[in-house]
Amino acid sequence: MQIEVLFFGSLKDITGEASLLLADAKDTDTVQEQLQKRYPALAAAKYFTALNKEMITANKTLREGDTVALMPPFSGG
Amino acid sequence: MQIEVLFFGSLKDITGEASLLLADAKDTDTVQEQLQKRYPALAAAKYFTALNKEMITANKTLREGDTVALMPPFSGG
């Protein structure tokens, strides 16, 4: 199962890339754990999570082709 | 003593003129009485009064050169 993860704003400065693919993440909590292992600085970062372009606040089960986005506080306008 | 009286908006339709001079009006109440005698339709009209460009709500004594304006409800913008 493959999940796409997107990074925006200051988070992209931490990860150094705009997106990556994760193979073994059954839910969004697992995504976070794996990412924080890979990018320890993420643990201190403030961000929201979106699953398939919808904001989520609780853990969600993932399906093949899902997109998870990590987004720092918005600063448009 | 001469007082100038100005008419605006719908009041100008009643009086047929934009302004006139009154010779014997000691205060603004007298101005109103004289005008209503001359233009009976004024009695039914809704309007505000300004003395020298300031809105007034009570009777005011007049001086040579004063300007009294009769103004229907505003409808700018």
Place this chain on the structure above:
Amino acid sequence: MKETKHKNIFVNGAIPAEKIAADIQKHADKTGIGAHSIFLGQVRADEKEKGKVVAIEYTAYEEMAQEKMHAIRESLFAKHDLSCMHVHHSLGAVKAGEICLFVFVSSPHRAAAIKACEELVEAIKFELPVWGKEILDTEQSVWKENR
């Protein structure tokens, strides 16, 4: 009686869109500004009992309106953190679909510009001695009343 020179808010006829663009452009060098709040009044082709509105003809007690506008401006500058404020109101005939009022308020942050612009529009509608006469397609006319 004080004789103060105020910036004339009145313009003859409709306010062209190019004037609005030019005014916005003029603020590009005021780099302390973060927000512009603009209000435009446009003449509606309302259906009235006696016909359809084709234009509004504006008249004003100009000297009093200028003084009143000056007082409104002072009070809004005292109340809000504003960078600048511009008001242009048409006199004479403005056709349906044309702009008759252009209010332009700028500030460092959005809240002040938005709030002051709203208060300014209300003040213009209810405190400025300006009158609009709706000209109908039947060649009759009706005096407007603000609400």
Place this chain on the structure above:
Amino acid sequence: MKETKHKNIFVNGAIPAEKIAADIQKHADKTGIGAHSIFLGQVRADEKEKGKVVAIEYTAYEEMAQEKMHAIRESLFAKHDLSCMHVHHSLGAVKAGEICLFVFVSSPHRAAAIKACEELVEAIKFELPVWGKEILDTEQSVWKENR
């Protein structure tokens, strides 16, 4: 997953004043409109600890922003009596003094246009996945945060 086509709110670089004038002009034949409420965001040359802001560079989660904008638009149309609503937001670099946000709300009467425009600006600031990075004259940069 629904695949809806939404009007693109994003434009590359600054929004020119001529674009604003052209959009206003386009509404001249909508003679049911009586009020336009416009909000413009302009990039401020703020003095930061590390230098002075010379530009903001905007990025966005575009697909999510378009969907979110669509939802915001629907909810504002449901709540207020509006004639139309247009939003343009810059992506990429916008220099200090240039316009990065253009919000344009029209309605028959002023109250709806003014209120909806204000709510729309708040929604854009807090609900759209857009990020601004302030570029300083020292070649350093700072991520903006809305308040």
